[in-house]
Amino acid sequence: MIELSDVRKVFPARRGAAEVVAVDGVTLSVADGEFAGVVGRSGSGKSTLARLVNLLERPTSGRVTVGGRVLTDLDDDGVREARRTVGMIFQHFNLLDSRTAAGNVEHPLELAGVGRVERRRRVADMLDLVGLADRHASRPAQLSGGQKQRVAIARALAARPEVLLCDEATSALDPSSTAGVLDLLRRVRAELGLTVLLITHEMAVVRAVCDSAVLLESGRVVDGGPLTDVLARPHSPLAAQLLPAPALAGHDGDLVRVTVTEAAPEGRVLRTLAGELGLDVEVVGGSVETVAGRRFGRLLLSVTGDDGRLDAALQRLRDGGSLVERAVPGDEPPPWRDEEEPAPEPVREPYEPRFLDAPDVQR
Numbered sequence: 001m002i003e004l005s006d007v008r009k010v011f012p013a014r015r016g017a018a019e020v021v022a023v024d025g026v027t028l029s030v031a032d033g034e035f036a037g038v039v040g041r042s043g044s045g046k047s048t049l050a051r052l053v054n055l056l057e058r059p060t061s062g063r064v065t066v067g068g069r070v071l072t073d074l075d076d077d078g079v080r081e082a083r084r085t086v087g088m089i090f091q092h093f094n095l096l097d098s099r100t101a102a103g104n105v106e107h108p109l110e111l112a113g114v115g116r117v118e119r120r121r122r123v124a125d126m127l128d129l130v131g132l133a134d135r136h137a138s139r140p141a142q143l144s145g146g147q148k149q150r151v152a153i154a155r156a157l158a159a160r161p162e163v164l165l166c167d168e169a170t171s172a173l174d175p176s177s178t179a180g181v182l183d184l185l186r187r188v189r190a191e192l193g194l195t196v197l198l199i200t201h202e203m204a205v206v207r208a209v210c211d212s213a214v215l216l217e218s219g220r221v222v223d224g225g226p227l228t229d230v231l232a233r234p235h236s237p238l239a240a241q242l243l244p245a246p247a248l249a250g251h252d253g254d255l256v257r258v259t260v261t262e263a264a265p266e267g268r269v270l271r272t273l274a275g276e277l278g279l280d281v282e283v284v285g286g287s288v289e290t291v292a293g294r295r296f297g298r299l300l301l302s303v304t305g306d307d308g309r310l311d312a313a314l315q316r317l318r319d320g321g322s323l324v325e326r327a328v329p330g331d332e333p334p335p336w337r338d339e340e341e342p343a344p345e346p347v348r349e350p351y352e353p354r355f356l357d358a359p360d361v362q363r
């Protein structure tokens with residue numbers, strides 16, 4: 001379980017730059033075994049939030065609890081020890097070039113003082129788990145991006161963490177490697193009962209694997225919850241990013257937004273408007289997808305015909321449980337582009353200070 005209670009992180013002013021409030025009073029709870037996403041535009045505080053969970057950054061104020069232990073009450077030695085219960089994977093893998101896949105997975109176990117026989121056993125188990133047993137002797141340069149991330153996952157899991165933090169873990173991968181890594185994360189979550197906190201700017205990743213998500217804006221949580229709740233809320237800014245259907249100017253008819261759930265499917269809306277009323281209906285945007293095992297969607301219709309009949313029909317549809325409303329151009333922000341490059345990394349302390357001893361560390 002991860003619990004953040006009113007957590008704030010302020011980076012002090014430096015070299016002429018003003019102070020930055022990166023995380024601004026976040027309260028968040030991720031249950032044992034939950035797969036939770038944190039999304040937001042570049043600079044909204046996602047990575048800082050992830051680094052606060054394992055105290056790579058100490059919060060300026062607030063409380064961080066992982067697995068029942070209040071990390072913010074621990075001294076630096078206590079935090080180093082507790083950090084073993086929190087694995088982390090990164091966009092650029094952070095593997096040691098000079099070591100083989102097996103050597104990389106073994107590294108944190110060496111640092112933790114695990115004996116040689118046990119180390120070897122766990123390395124073999126972990127490489128097997130991520131499907132890379134036959135590449136144990138390969139060096140990172142000989143592996144694809146997806147394989148490197150699998151090694152990084154094996155390394156993160158070798159110390160048997162309770163929590164796995166994934167910071168843009170698929171952002172450097174092509175779509176098929178992304179799908180493979182997400183499948184693997186889903187599988188290890190199920191097999192090992194892990195709690196996963198996944199930081200991403202890619203909505204497709206959230207739709208594919210998360211049970212819940214929060215939307216960060218300027219360091220604050222502005223929306224969130226189980227995806228099945230979020231996607232059923234017509235005015236959710238997070239749903240507008242997960243299944244975008246923004247109203248754009250340039251359509252002849254009246255715009256109607258339909259929120260699609262299994263309890264409120266779009267069929268009745270289309271049958272009523274087009275079939276019963278004979279209005280001219282065109283789908284001008286949106287999508288319907290399976291998320292968290294259920295069918296959800298947001299559709300934007302352009303409806304041409306008698307205005308008064310349309311209003312009466314929308315009211316009747318709402319009374320019958322359909323989620324419909326008039327939309328006007330610009331009433332919700334356009335989606336962030338999935339391919340949007342995250343901003344350059346700010347200078348940060350490394351994941352594991354002792355990795356710095358290695359001359360070939362990649363960051």
Ligand SMILES: Nc1ncnc2c1ncn2[C@@H]1O[C@H](COP(=O)(O)OP(=O)(O)OP(=O)(O)O)[C@@H](O)[C@H]1O
Nearest residue numbers: 011020022042043044045046047048342343346347
């Ligand atoms: N070590 C640091 N020192 C100063 N400012 C920092 C530091 N780390 C992050 N920031 C600032 O905090 C804000 C949030 O940054 P953060 O990297 O957490 O956002 P993000 O949502 O992860 O962005 P991205 O998706 O681009 O990685 C930004 O304004 C960033 O410049």
